[in-house]
Amino acid sequence: MNIQTVWSDFLSRFNQSSNALRCERKVLAGASFLYIRKYDLKPTIENDIKIHSMKSMENYRLHSETIFVRETDIHYVFRHRFFVPQEKMFCCGNLCEDCIRFRT
Template sequence: MDLELIWEKFITLLKVEHQVNTISKKTFTGIPFLYITALNLQQQQLNDLLIQAASQAMKGKQLTCDITFVRMKSQTFVYRIRFKVPQEKLFCCGNGCSNCIRLKN
């Protein structure tokens, strides 16, 4: 699964929102951070907006999203956002593995 497509859709959905002025994604030590400048938005409103956009971007995919507020400075909000792929097996490979998906109840 290409997470870059999910990121593109996520950022596009946020850019459509009229209350968001600028969005930039920066990666530090392998962790993506989103810098959002939004006028007349409270942190809780922006959290709700991020959750809604993430759920739309992940629709139909087996992903989870971790959204963490980091800091705010002069109307620029910084969030650590990660889209995570599940770590469990999703199919049977036919090798009789001890953690086979067929053996789950």
């Protein structure tokens, strides 16, 4: 699995949606930021990010996280990332509640 494939799918979906004017990804200090032109209220844009993220991740075991950073005259800036969930892959013998033995 390549995260770049998920990113390119997400950006193309977001930019092709009827509401979006332009969404651009910039990587600064290893963190990915979305610069989105203002076209609607912030909650609506956050919802669009969530919807397009879910559609881009549906064939992969990934999670996404979006954090609002700032607002300028023409852009909203969000820190957005896709990541692989960290889950236990073996039983450690401590009878944990989320033990892999209890999965069905």
